[in-house]
Amino acid sequence: MAEGNKLQDLEETGEALVAYINNSQLEKLRQVKDEHHALFDKHTETRKIVAQILNDVAQLEESASQKLMNMEExxxxxxAELESLEEQLRQxxxxxxxxxxxxxxxxxEFERLRTTEHELETLQNEVDEDTTEVIPSAVYVAQLYQHxxxxxxxxxxxxxxxKGVHYGADLATPIDIDTSVRSRREVSDQLWDFISTEW
Incomplete structure (x- = not known):
């Protein structure tokens, strides 16, 4: 709108210039010439300002476009991070x-083992009750034989x-006898051979 007014002013100035030339009014002609120069200078300055504004707008658009691209990236x-986190969450x-x-x-399994352990403890208690008198005497006899x-x-x-080991006075002798291939008498004789008759 301002640009249109300036063009109209320029036309009017041109017409006035022609009229002044026709009237041969030198002073008026100089005045018109000065006004025409002033109008031209103002028009040039306005063009520079508009060009600067357009340049600034272009830079702002470019900056906004770059920011938008960065935001999209x-x-x-x-x-991608959210998808990765969701996958990790699923895993x-x-x-x-x-x-x-x-x-x-x-x-x-633990409960089953506890039940089994309880059953074994019950069974052990029953065995202990049954063998309270027998085991000590059996242990005593076994210790006596070993002695x-x-x-x-x-x-x-x-x-x-x-299988076993005989600990004699000088050395220890291993014992390994298969009773399925020897008679009871042979086994007994071999074992009695280890016993010392010296007291």
């Missing part, structure tokens, strides 16, 4: 469910194998 990164939940299942299994014979037996052998 950051948004994509945040979305943690799955792991937690597995751990809960394993924990329940272990708890059931007399100087033979220390191994008790975790198969039923047909006699």
């Amino acid at each position: 950051e948004k994509k990164q945040r979305e 943690c939940r799955a792991q937690s469910q597995m751990t809960d299942s394993e924990l329940q299994f272990v708890q059931r 007399i014979t100087k033979i220390k037996w191994e008790y975790d052998t198969p039923p047909n194998i006699l």
